[in-house]
Amino acid sequence: AQKVTQAQTEISVVEKEDVTLDCVYETRDTTYYLFWYKQPPSGELVFLIRRNSFDEQNEISGRYSWNFQKSTSSFNFTITASQVVDSAVYFCALSEAASRGGADGLTFGKGTHLIIQP
């Protein structure tokens, strides 16, 4: 069975600091998809990134970057020069390939509550 672990329950940093959110996953499938979502207080999930298991390239998008390492089953997320608006709960999630095609529903980690202090 798949599992996603986000060991950091809460992180608090001062604005402009860099911060890394850790994500470790478990799956027996060779084909799977990894995601990061942001959940502000409103509750709506904001999609940040998707990665498939065959693409280990790291990605940078503005102040956000992601480090995918299959050797350690990790998919970490770094925010550079954090801002107060980055404050939210961040979820890492995993989806395995479905037997009937497509992908299964997501398995979410417990989330990391990120607090950026001004």
Added chain:
Amino acid sequence: GAVVSQHPSRVICKSGTSVKIECRSLDFQATTMFWYRQFPKQSLMLMATSNEGSKATYEQGVEKDKFLINHASLTLSTLTVTSAHPEDSSFYICSARDPTTGPYEQYFGPGTRLTVT
């Protein structure tokens, strides 16, 4: 594109009553929709997978007689919480898969906050 709506956004009901939550894909046809539940300050848990025209597949521990899911069309799935109790109070989020944009793409609705008094 790829917008998913949920209705209502917030509902309060009395214990013992049933409440229906709608999930609609507004600009695409969703062959598969997923329902998640999130208790306060907790993670999202997959409740069930709904395929258009067939019975929903429920995750272990989810009572299918309590959480009725109907996916009667390619743009609408409904979740009915029957005989709701205070412990059913939660944030319910649906997602829909657009097969034309890839097998892994899921688009989330804004969620429905259910409070059972």
